[in-house]
Amino acid sequence: MDAYSDHIPVMLEEVMHWIAPRPGGFYMDATLGLGGHAARLMELTNGQARLLGLDRDEQALAKAGERLAQYGENVQLAHTSFQHFSRALREVGWDKLDGVIADLGVSSLQLDSPERGFSFLQDGPLDMRMDPGSGGEPASVIVNGASFERLRQLLWDYGEEPMAGRIAGAIVKIRETARIDSTLELARIVAAAYPAKRRALSRNHPATKTFQALRLEVNQELREVEFFLERIVDHLRPGARICVISFHSLEDRIVKRAFRKESSACLCPREYPVCQCGHTQKLRLPFRKPLIPTEDEMRANSRSRSAKLRVAERVDGETR
Structure with a gap:
């Protein structure tokens, strides 16, 4: 094919x-x-x-x-x-x-390539750069280095994520003991931060808005x-x-x-x-x-x- x-x-x-x-x-x-x-x-x-x-x-x-x-x-x-x-x-x-x-937005090729780090459904490095050769910072730099407030604001502004505070708090807590470097790892952290009832009623994966926000920020x-x-x-x-x-x-x-x-x-x-x-x-x-x-x-x-x-x-x- x-x-x-x-x-x-x-x-x-x-x-x-x-x-x-x-x-x-x-x-x-x-x-x-x-x-x-x-x-x-x-x-x-x-x-x-x-x-x-x-x-x-x-x-x-x-x-x-x-x-x-x-x-x-x-x-x-x-x-x-x-x-x-x-x-x-x-x-x-x-x-x-x-x-x-x-x-506009992410392409099928990018979503379907786990090594590009765009998808929360496949394991890969937390990258999300549309042009990896540009020298720009991958999503892992933001996830592991940004302050709680920056993460919260980013998820709210670019992901319109109502659970922005809970997710940012969960990321900060986890990375105190270990880096977050894979897409599935981040997706699990986000899903766990969602209240069980909201997670059960959600039409989309809980990580959808978080990944959108990070992608928009990484690629400006x-x-x-x-x-x-x-x-x-x-x-x-x-x-x-x-x-x-x-x-x-x-x-x-x-x-x-x-x-x-x-x-x-x-x-x-x-x-x-x-x-x-x-x-x-x-x-x-x-x-x-x-x-x-x-x-x-x-x-x-x-x-x-x-x-x-x-x-x-x-x-x-x-x-x-």
Whole structure:
């Protein structure tokens, strides 16, 4: 079985509908992963679109490259985080884009590789770095070195974990006698910190939110999303669309806020009688509430259950 035969891109047809790729167009997949969305985009344009794929995970980028190799020079790949997209555009000599796809969050390849440390269902080192070669600190450094208060705040802010204090306390107590270096070990500590009744009634594994919080912190994901969305709009041609898929409320909130800001002609407080901000509308929102996967997709791909798709379209920048 090849590296992507069981990879199911989330909300694939919905994304393609809104991107509406055409031959000769210039597109960017800002979070390439295993290349599912990119491959479909190239297929729909008979390989005649131009695609730039970004990913900071070298392993995923290599596998996506194999998948997209048939399209030759029409597909360009860059090993980088999407926050550095403008540099990647300069390197390939592009400026404006006809469409952008960003599928946020952890990839199937990362979840299914125990040695990467993303999954609480398989034993592996407590790592969680999307780009292990970047020199960034793995999750084990936070778990074994952060203060109780930092751990508690991290789990509350990035995991929206109601048991943040209990979990942080349990981690601090355990590490007084031994380091916590494996995913299953941390998952057991978190599960034991949960009250038995809440644990029994929980729909998800008790460690879900803790692992999410650590992953977001290790990879600085929310900051990167904000940085990306603040800058990508100026690289869209009029009529170009950006499709962003998020998987939890923190990401979706950032996308929603960024799109609404750029779809407004004025950012002044309502009590101002005359606009003083000088802001110009750059985006149009085809719909306000996010799209979610169909029941059929959620049954076929359980990882799509929490997905939300938001779309924005670039206007000419003169609307007031």
